[in-house]
Amino acid sequence: MTGNQSENNIAQLTGTVESEPVFSHEVYGEGFYSFIVRTRRLSDSFDLIPATVSDRLIDIGELKKGRFVALDGQFRSYNSVLAGGQVKLTLTLFVQEIRFPDAVPETDVDSVEMNGFICKPPVYRTTPFNREISDFLLAVNRSYNKSDYLPCICWGRNARFCGKRKVGDHVKVIGRMQSRVYQKRYPDGTAVERTAYEVSVSKIELLDGGQTSVPAEAGSTVNTGAAPRGTEGSGNG
Numbered sequence: 001m002t003g004n005q006s007e008n009n010i011a012q013l014t015g016t017v018e019s020e021p022v023f024s025h026e027v028y029g030e031g032f033y034s035f036i037v038r039t040r041r042l043s044d045s046f047d048l049i050p051a052t053v054s055d056r057l058i059d060i061g062e063l064k065k066g067r068f069v070a071l072d073g074q075f076r077s078y079n080s081v082l083a084g085g086q087v088k089l090t091l092t093l094f095v096q097e098i099r100f101p102d103a104v105p106e107t108d109v110d111s112v113e114m115n116g117f118i119c120k121p122p123v124y125r126t127t128p129f130n131r132e133i134s135d136f137l138l139a140v141n142r143s144y145n146k147s148d149y150l151p152c153i154c155w156g157r158n159a160r161f162c163g164k165r166k167v168g169d170h171v172k173v174i175g176r177m178q179s180r181v182y183q184k185r186y187p188d189g190t191a192v193e194r195t196a197y198e199v200s201v202s203k204i205e206l207l208d209g210g211q212t213s214v215p216a217e218a219g220s221t222v223n224t225g226a227a228p229r230g231t232e233g234s235g236n237g
């Protein structure tokens with residue numbers, strides 16, 4: 001991709017602070033903090049979206065639980081190392097601008113627009129309730145020769161369209177960030193509740209007439225840790 005890399009990934013989110021920030025890491029003396037934002041869907045449900053903010057952008061003490069916030073930034077990924085050396089893809093909204101509106105709107109904003117490359121073959125399937133779903137992994141370039149790898153899910157006719165795409169296809173995606181709780185089952189029969197984060201796609205457009213180059217490191221080097229899907233219906237609502 002060419003042009004302004006910041007335009008490849010534009011995310012907006014409003015909601016209430018669900019958990020107060022905790023220290024995440026430091027880069028050249030700049031501290032970064034992680035917190036969770038609770039954002040309402042159009043239905044009665046909600047999503048819990050992880051966010052990361054710099055202590056140079058805001059006084060971290062202002063992020064109190066229950067306070068309404070409006071965030072602009074990018075939906076990013078990074079690899080975190082778990083116990084035993086396993087690498088997991090972790091997603092977060094990297095905050096570039098934050099506001100504290102006085103009035104709380106009736107509906108929250110949750111939107112992301114991305115320009116990237118499909119870097120794993122899309123998986124198309126139909127649920128037992130005859131709902132069409134496609135999952136794919138999108139590689140989105142950003143500055144300093146880095147890329148973010150973002151799990152995406154399509155529904156209905158978009159799922160059929162996505163199911164025909166190939167690794168290397170250049171696409172534009174519009175959707176929302178969502179959280180999804182699932183049960184991770186182990187061979188001994190035990191289960192642990194986990195939360196997956198992904199982009200629920202409402203629009204997808206093929207760019208450049210089709211296939212093109214994929215950013216370095218895409219594909220087999222990325223462990224998404226994606227949650228299995230069965231009959232759950234976290235669709236577009």
